[in-house]
Amino acid sequence: MIDYEKRAMIEAEDKYTFRQSSQISSQTGLIGYLRADMDTDGNGFFSSWNDYRKDLKTDEFKQEFDEVINSLREEGDILHNRKDLAYYCYTNPQSKMPTEQDYYGVRVDTDKYTYLLRLNPNKGEYNLYCYCYVKDWLNGHMKDAAKGIRFINSHYKELFRIPDGGKIKIHLAWNEDQVRTCRYIDDYHVEVGDNLYHICEFAERMEQNGHTYEPVRTELPEQCYSILPGSGEIIVVKRNEKGYYNSHIPAASKEQAREIVDEYNGKLGVTRAQEEAMRTGSMFGFHVPGADPKNYDKDGKPLPPKDRGDAR
DSSP states (O other): OOOOEEEEOOHHHHGGGSOOOHHHHHHHTEEEEEEEEOTTTSOOOEEEEEESOGGGOOHHHHHHHHHHHHHHTSTTSTTSOHHHHHHHHHHOGGGBOSSSSOOEEEEEEOSSEEEEEEEOOSTTSOOEEEEEEEHHHHHHHHHHHTTOEEEEOTTOOEEEEEOTTOEEEEEOTTSOEEEEEEEEEETTEEEETTEEEEHHHHHHHHHHTTOEEEEEOTTSOSEEEEEOTTTOOEEEEETTOSSOEEOOOOOSSHHHHHHHHHHHHHHHTOOHHHHHHHHHHHHHOTTSGGGSGGGBOTTSOBOOGGGTTOOO
16 A cells, blocks of 8 residues: 555645646656546546656556555545545635635645645536646755745846746836736746746846836735824725825824724734735835735834744
C-alpha cells in the first residue's frame, strides 16, 4: 500500500490546479492531469488523462498514481462517490478555494510526487481535476514564487511587488485601463497576462509607450473609514482611488473619531493594518509599499522591513 500524506490545500497552491503556461508547467514538473466525473447517480468514475511531459510519466509514476487514485476511491474516502466527496468538502471548509465556483482543494504528497486535487461536489460538473507534479520541482518553484513579483522602472529601481497570481492595472496612454494577472517565472521574468517579459523589458516598453501601471491590491477592502491627519475628520477611502470622501460623521474629539472609525471598520471586517494601507494609498498612490497591509502590525503601526508579512 502506498504511503502518502493528505491535507487541505493552501491558497498559494490553488492556482496549480488549473492550466498553466508552458513555462510554469515545465518549471513545476507538471506530468499531466486527470479529469473525472461521477456520473448522474454519483457512483461512477469516468476519467480521462491529459499528458504534459511524457518523459516524466515513468512506469514508477504510473504505478504510484494508480495506487493513489484507487486508495482515494475506497469506501469512505473522498473519491468513493459524489456523496463522500461532498461530505469531505462541506466538513472541511478550510479547503474551499476563494473563487466564485464551488471548488475545494486537496494536496496529496508521496515521496517523489505531489497530486493537487481540485474537487467540485456538484452534479453535472467535472468532480475532479488532479494535477500531477514532481514534488521537489513544484516545491522549489513555489518557494521562489513566495518572494513575489518585482516591478521596476527602466533604471532597475523597485516600484512595488505583488504576490504570484496577483494583478496589475495598466493605464494606457490613450486613457484606457487594462487589468492583467501576473505570474512569477523567476526573479527576472514575469508573465503579464499571456505575455512573457524580462522585468526590465516590461518597464521599458511601458515607458516608451507612455503607459503607467500599479498593483491591484486585492488584499484591501473596497472601502473603509479613516481619520484625516491634522483635522481629525472622519473620512471614507476607496481602494485604488486617490483622495478621500467626507463622511459627514460628527465627532467631538480625535479620540471619539477613533472609536467611531474602529466601530465602523469592525462591522466591515477591516483591520487597522488595512485601514493604514488604504489611507496611505489614497495619499501617495496604491503602488507604494505603504499601501500594502503586510507592512503594518495589528495596531496599524509600520513594521520594520524584517518583520513584515504577517499583519494580514
